[in-house]
Amino acid sequence: MLLISAIPAFRDNYIWALHEPASTTQAVVLVDPGEAEPILTWLTANQAVPVAVLITHHHGDHTGAVGTLAEHWNFPIYGPRKESIAGITHPVEEGDVVRIEELGLAFDVLETPGHTLGHVCYYGDGKLFSGDTLFSCGCGRLFEGTAAQMHASLNRLAQLPPETQVYCAHEYTLPNIGFAQEVEPDNADLALYYQSAKTMRRNRCPTLPSNMAQELACNPFLRCHLPGLNAAMTAYTGHTLHSAVEVFAALRRWKDDY
Numbered sequence: 252m253l254l255i256s257a258i259p260a261f262r263d264n265y266i267w268a269l270h271e272p273a274s275t276t277q278a279v280v281l282v283d284p285g286e287a288e289p290i291l292t293w294l295t296a297n298q299a300v301p302v303a304v305l306i307t308h309h310h311g312d313h314t315g316a317v318g319t320l321a322e323h324w325n326f327p328i329y330g331p332r333k334e335s336i337a338g339i340t341h342p343v344e345e346g347d348v349v350r351i352e353e354l355g356l357a358f359d360v361l362e363t364p365g366h367t368l369g370h371v372c373y374y375g376d377g378k379l380f381s382g383d384t385l386f387s388c389g390c391g392r393l394f395e396g397t398a399a400q401m402h403a404s405l406n407r408l409a410q411l412p413p414e415t416q417v418y419c420a421h422e423y424t425l426p427n428i429g430f431a432q433e434v435e436p437d438n439a440d441l442a443l444y445y446q447s448a449k450t451m452r453r454n455r456c457p458t459l460p461s462n463m464a465q466e467l468a469c470n471p472f473l474r475c476h477l478p479g480l481n482a483a484m485t486a487y488t489g490h491t492l493h494s495a496v497e498v499f500a501a502l503r504r505w506k507d508d509y
Contacts, residue, residue, distance in 0.1 A: 253354065253376065255418065257457045258293045260286035263422045264312055265457065267380060269354060270299060278302040278353040282373070282380045283420050287316035291323075302353045306330035306339070307382025308370040313420060314338075331362075333369030343371060363408065365401025366391030372408065378416045378460070379408065386419045387461040388427035388444070390472040392507065398500035402475065405499075409473050413464035424448050424458035430509050431471050434483050434502065440468040475499040 258266040266289070267282040279299040283306060284290055294301070301324050306314055308331060317328060317338040329349050332342035343349060345362040358375035363384040370391075373380040383391035384401075385408050393401055428445045435441060444465065448458045467473055474480050475498040484501045485492055492498050 253356070255378070255460075256293070256297075257459065258289050259422075260289050261312055265418075265420055265422060265459065266290060266316075267418050267420075268293060268297075268299070269351075269356070270297070271354065280305065280351055280354065280356070281320070282418070283307055283313040283382060284316040284320060285312040285314065287319035290316050290320065300324060302326050303349075303351050304328045305349065305358070305373050305380060306336060307372060307380065307384075307420070308367040309334040309336045310367070310383070313382065331369040331371045333362075334367065345371075349373065349375075361407065363404035365396040365404045366394055368395045370396075370404075374411065374415075377412070377414060378418060379411060379463075381408065381417055381419045383420055384408070385417060385466070385470075385472075386421060386427060387417065387424040387458060387466065388431050388441075388470045389423055389506070390470075390503070393503060398503060399496050401503070402496050402499040405472055409463065409467060411463050413462065413467065415463040416460040417462060417466060418460045422452075422457060422459070424461075425452060428469070430506055431469060433509070434471045434505075435474075435479065438469065440465075444469050471502060472499065475502065 256268040260266050266284050269280040270277050277299045280303045327341045328339050329341045329343050330336045330339040332344040343360045347360040349358045358373040361372045363370050363372050366383045432441050451458050476495040481498050484498045488501050
């Protein structure tokens with residue numbers, strides 16, 4: 252049985268650790284290892300040995316521990332071919348499959364430009380590791396890509412099965428829900444999600460993983476094609492928006508200033 256543990260890092264990052272129930276020495280896959288100290292502490296506490304690293308994009312809070320880990324262990328480090336990331340041993344791109352034999356896992360590589368131009372996500376075993384492309388009730392800022400690119404990337408992820416578990420890299424859920432409720436104040440699914448997320452955080456539990464069905468019901472960045480979102484953003488901007496991409500771009504600008 253696969254377990255996925257959240258290793259908190261920095262202020263609000265999660266480094267995801269994929270592993271099996273405790274054994275004498277267990278293999279672990281690390282996703283977006285940004286900070287070495289909490290990883291090393293977790294590995295020691297769990298008698299775990301990294302057998303692979305998956306990186307979604309080049310930002311330092313997703314890659315900062317790669318050098319330290321490589322000093323201690325020898326394992327493949329997968330990351331986007333279209334970005335320059337020190338330490339990558341296995342560059343990956345659209346259509347590649349990452350196989351982790353030690354855990355019997357296989358992940359499809361999905362190119363999702365927008366947050367950065369080379370950003371990739373990993374999808375397999377009913378799980379999506381979305382980095383900074385898709386957050387619960389939100390999406391990443393457009394540091395390098397365009398609104399059209401990010402909108403297309405999110406639309407692609409929205410086509411995954413509704414039961415897909417979404418493991419993003421930041422604990423942004425509660426503030427994201429707050430913004431989403433400004434956009435869709437009458438969304439009953441958002442009201443329910445707010446209560447459950449608030450309870451989880453009060454109990455110091457991650458709000459993640461989310462799932463794609465919940466995101467389709469609550470995440471405004473996945474709902475830009477809906478008439479209600481168009482109406483909300485038309486009211487906010489004061490002018491007619493003619494496409495879902497225009498709605499998305501306006502929504503992203505509003506979130507940036509929120």
